[in-house]
Amino acid sequence: MEAGLKMFAHNGWFGKIMALVFVWLFLALQAIQAQTEEPKYAQYLVSYLGIPILDTYQEMSKDANFTTVVYINQIKPFWATFQNVRNRYSATFTSVGFTPIRDEKEILEGNFTQSLSGQxxxxxxxxxxxxxxxxPWNKRAYSVLSAVHFLEQESRNLKYPHTMDIVIEGEIWEAYVTHKGAETLEIIDESVNTKHVNIVMRPRGGQMILSRTDILMDFLSTAGSRLDLWITDNQQIVxxxxxxxxxxxxxxxVKNGVNAMETD
Known part of the structure; x- marks a missing residue:
């Protein structure tokens, strides 16, 4: 940087202006880099009746303006011999306010495949x-993933019960959120304090744009569906x-960090 400033300084008033521009660009770049967080990775184990079924991989990238999250659901090799499942969901939303920008999904559930994005x-x-x-959509309504991450980050600051509108593939749903209390869980061989919140889905209106959808979205777009989240003090759903x-x-x-993206 010092060599660049000296070069501009020897070129009169124009050089001085360029030196100021150079400094401004350098400082702006430093500010942008400071506001951009390192990507975060996590792996979750999905089980049914205590039997491991799927691995879920999460990657989250965030800066001062936008957050992008990607989830990949991959069925365990044993179960893949009966029916293969590999679903990818991604969402971009504002880092402040969690206003959705874009959603995308790629679905493989046995013989059923589906691809959809929404802007x-x-x-x-x-x-x-x-x-x-x-x-129809208004700025108050979240996408599914922006709603989940809003609760992950803001659950400690909410007054319960809390309601929020969520867009699910054309339909508007109300998520009725209640606080079930504080619980200590054993996660990755550690005791962690969590806040337990419960979500019940209620229809508000709109019309589904798909004649058929994936298992997760079908569940969430069913009246009375329940979803429970356990969120740690450092704002992570465990x-x-x-x-x-x-x-x-x-x-x-089951895993945090870069190695969370590794398959077993």
Whole structure:
């Protein structure tokens, strides 16, 4: 940087202006780098009736403006001999406010495949989908993943019960969120303090843009569906329960860090 400033300084008033521009660009770049967090990785084990079924891999990239999360659900090799499952969900939303920007999914569930993306337009107050359909949307409504990460980051600051609107492939759903209390869990061989919140889905309106969807979105877009989250003091979801026992599906954190993306 010092050599660059000297070079500009020898070129009169124009050089001085360029030196100021050089300094401004350097400082701006440093500020951007400081605001960009290192990507975060996590792996979860999904089980049903206590039997491991799937691995879920999470990657999250975040800066001062936007957050992008990617989830990949991969069925365990033994179960893949009966029915292969590999689903990829991604979402981009604002880092402050969790306003959705874009969603995308790639679904493989046995013989069923599906690809869909949605772009959230504040100007049009609509979600514009890759299948050329559109659905009403307002800035207060979250996407599925932006809602989950809003609760992950803000659960300690909310007044319960809390309600929030969620767009699910054309339909508007109300998530009714209650605080079930503080619980200590054993996660990755450590005792962690968590806040347990429960979510019940209620229909609000709209129309589904798909005649058929994947298992997860089908569950969430069913009246009365329940979802439980356990969130640590450092704002990480370590356990998710989908549905109610004895038929609940449980997702639990098993790895953090770069090695979380490695398959067993």
């Amino acid at each position: 959230y337009s504040e100007e049009m107050n609509k979600v514009i989908y890759s299948n050329r359909q559109k659905s 356990r998710v329960q989908v549905g109610e026992f004895p038929k609940a599906v449980v997702l639990e954190l």
